[in-house]
Amino acid sequence: MTLDGLLNRRNVIAASLAFIAVAGISAYFVFRRPPRVAMERYVPSSALAFVEIDSLSDLVDGLTDTKAWRELAPVLGLSSQIRQIGLGADLMGRTGLGPTEAVIAARSQYAIALTGVDASTGETDEGPYINFKPRFVLVAETHAKPETVAGLLKERALLIAQRVYGESVVEESRDHHGSPLMVFHGPAPDRVLVAASAGSVALIGNNSEAMTLCLDAIAGRSPSLAGDETLKQRRSSVDRDASIFAFVTESGVGKLAELGPAIIASRTQASPDRASSFADLIRNVSKETVAGLLYAAELTSDGVTERYLTILRPRVAESLLPAFHAAGSHSSRSLSLVPRDAREVTVLNIDRIGELPERALKQIAPNLDIVAAVALREFVISFRKQYGFEANDSAGDAVGDEVALADLGDGKPRVMLLSVRDKARLTQFVERHLGQDGAAVTDESYNGTEIRLSSIDKHGAAGFIGDYLALGARDQIARMIDTAANGDGLLTADQFKRARGTNGPIVTFRLEKDDAGRLMLGISKLTRVTDGSPKLLESEAVRDARERLPMTVASTEFRDYGVYSETRSAVGNLSWLAALLGGSDGDEEEM
Numbered sequence: 001m002t003l004d005g006l007l008n009r010r011n012v013i014a015a016s017l018a019f020i021a022v023a024g025i026s027a028y029f030v031f032r033r034p035p036r037v038a039m040e041r042y043v044p045s046s047a048l049a050f051v052e053i054d055s056l057s058d059l060v061d062g063l064t065d066t067k068a069w070r071e072l073a074p075v076l077g078l079s080s081q082i083r084q085i086g087l088g089a090d091l092m093g094r095t096g097l098g099p100t101e102a103v104i105a106a107r108s109q110y111a112i113a114l115t116g117v118d119a120s121t122g123e124t125d126e127g128p129y130i131n132f133k134p135r136f137v138l139v140a141e142t143h144a145k146p147e148t149v150a151g152l153l154k155e156r157a158l159l160i161a162q163r164v165y166g167e168s169v170v171e172e173s174r175d176h177h178g179s180p181l182m183v184f185h186g187p188a189p190d191r192v193l194v195a196a197s198a199g200s201v202a203l204i205g206n207n208s209e210a211m212t213l214c215l216d217a218i219a220g221r222s223p224s225l226a227g228d229e230t231l232k233q234r235r236s237s238v239d240r241d242a243s244i245f246a247f248v249t250e251s252g253v254g255k256l257a258e259l260g261p262a263i264i265a266s267r268t269q270a271s272p273d274r275a276s277s278f279a280d281l282i283r284n285v286s287k288e289t290v291a292g293l294l295y296a297a298e299l300t301s302d303g304v305t306e307r308y309l310t311i312l313r314p315r316v317a318e319s320l321l322p323a324f325h326a327a328g329s330h331s332s333r334s335l336s337l338v339p340r341d342a343r344e345v346t347v348l349n350i351d352r353i354g355e356l357p358e359r360a361l362k363q364i365a366p367n368l369d370i371v372a373a374v375a376l377r378e379f380v381i382s383f384r385k386q387y388g389f390e391a392n393d394s395a396g397d398a399v400g401d402e403v404a405l406a407d408l409g410d411g412k413p414r415v416m417l418l419s420v421r422d423k424a425r426l427t428q429f430v431e432r433h434l435g436q437d438g439a440a441v442t443d444e445s446y447n448g449t450e451i452r453l454s455s456i457d458k459h460g461a462a463g464f465i466g467d468y469l470a471l472g473a474r475d476q477i478a479r480m481i482d483t484a485a486n487g488d489g490l491l492t493a494d495q496f497k498r499a500r501g502t503n504g505p506i507v508t509f510r511l512e513k514d515d516a517g518r519l520m521l522g523i524s525k526l527t528r529v530t531d532g533s534p535k536l537l538e539s540e541a542v543r544d545a546r547e548r549l550p551m552t553v554a555s556t557e558f559r560d561y562g563v564y565s566e567t568r569s570a571v572g573n574l575s576w577l578a579a580l581l582g583g584s585d586g587d588e589e590e591m
Helices: 003-031 056-063 067-075 080-095 100-107 146-165 208-219 229-238 250-267 272-289 314-323 353-367 370-386 423-434 474-486 494-499 514-526 534-538 540-547 572-581
Strands: 049-053 109-124 127-141 170-176 179-185 192-198 201-205 244-248 290-299 304-312 344-349 399-407 415-420 441-446 449-454 461-465 468-472 506-510 552-559 562-569
Touching (some): 056 100, 056 290, 067 080, 067 514, 100 146, 109 208, 109 250, 127 208, 146 192, 146 201, 170 208, 179 208, 192 208, 201 208, 229 244, 229 290, 229 304, 244 250, 250 272, 250 290, 272 290, 272 353, 290 572, 304 314, 304 572, 314 353, 314 552, 353 399, 415 474, 423 449, 423 461, 423 468, 449 474, 461 474, 514 534, 514 540, 534 540
Antiparallel strands (some): 049 109, 109 127, 127 201, 170 179, 179 192, 192 201, 304 562, 344 399, 344 506, 415 468, 441 449, 449 461, 461 468
8 A cells, every 4th residue: 555545544544533522522412411409499499399300301211111001001002103292302302393382391400399289177977078279380490591481481371371260271471580570360359370481490380379489489589499408418318210209398397297187187087086196196206206207209120119218307207216236037827828819018127116106105205305205105195005005005015026917908997916935824805805895705716726805896806926916807817817828928928028128127118000100191191192091900811901000119227317118119109190081081171
């Protein structure tokens, strides 16, 4: 090869490398996402809570990659092309190519700021009820030019208001420190929709005060949640690569405590006195102990991993650690008595669990004020009394380290299984429990096992099955006796074996998988593939697909700063979307 040829070849190579480098750098800048911002900067520090979705395209992409989607989408007729929506939206967001609204939706980060809750209570023939009216603002960081955001919001806000309130909506213009507010009134005077923009941020809410609070936080006129120490210190404990993140502030916890009694009264099936006692406990103790709640949901190919963290005040968290010390063994042998078709079971493996109530009371009470301490003490006394324990009785030596609570899916209260250390002493407590309120106690032999029965239904029955004491209804205990005899309990089920590997002191296994079915049914109705009839979930193909989904496994442990829980499931809390998508019935909703 001549010198000129060699030089020409080198020039071609150099030019090619330069072109590749320039193309690569250009592609990096063209296809990279807009820089992410901390959405808590746009939420006022006085907010009760906020929820953040960093990317809708990632959320859609993650959902369509889950096992629930892969199993249920084909049998419900959902097109495989739907899985490309997330990829397409992400591409539009990165390149800016496509309709303006679609590009902005794909690029945006979203947050919902909850600034207050109005509640009204009442009672009907069916029982007490409570109605909530949250005051909230949807905040979208669009990463677009301010004039683009303002123009688009002006065009679309009226359409949104008309969609919500009807054609009779009335628009009113206001100003807040130079920021124009569009306020739309519906037929009811207390129902409004408010829209505003601040630079690249678009805001839509249902309350004018909530809107101005967010605008002040964005402008720096008032503090935002970005300065919240609990959020700064503990977010990383739950948010590792989350598609959804939520934070309930200390003031939000206080609001929940105020509303707790009404919520419990409207939803519990317990007696009014017991419901009231529990409500008082929640209200008084939570104010003294809880400093915040964090939540994050991460979508994986298996399903959804959710992490919860209840931040406790330091003195309370430190006192709880010894009270809930995990037992050395996590055999969960009680699950050999639980039928495989049970709905849910929670296993507690805690050292000397029989004395846990009084031990927890002793550790926590000194850290509470007098009102909360008395409420906790009365609750513990009432709880122990219903199981036959007097004030000075202790089951610490009579009960082992394992207790299980199982929902057998029969519509009855959960059955309790206690590992037995001293059968004679536990028998005394059983007699007191069954004989409360003057009830007569009788014996019945079932398949070689003695069942003790109370003449008062609410006190149920009891039976010793192997190394466990079962407390529940008579037919529930009979089912567990049969399960143990047949050796076909949950402990030996293949699905349960695949779910093992979680060894926290408190572990819950939930076998019911209706949530995934309802969510996918709602999506099929939204895309008009089906009419959303629940009957579709009973088809053999759908039932088989649901059986292949993983069971829900939740583990709870106590740390020196709070209570941490991690749940692995098919769709997690995304199941609440089913109601919004109309997957709960087969009738089309009127718009």
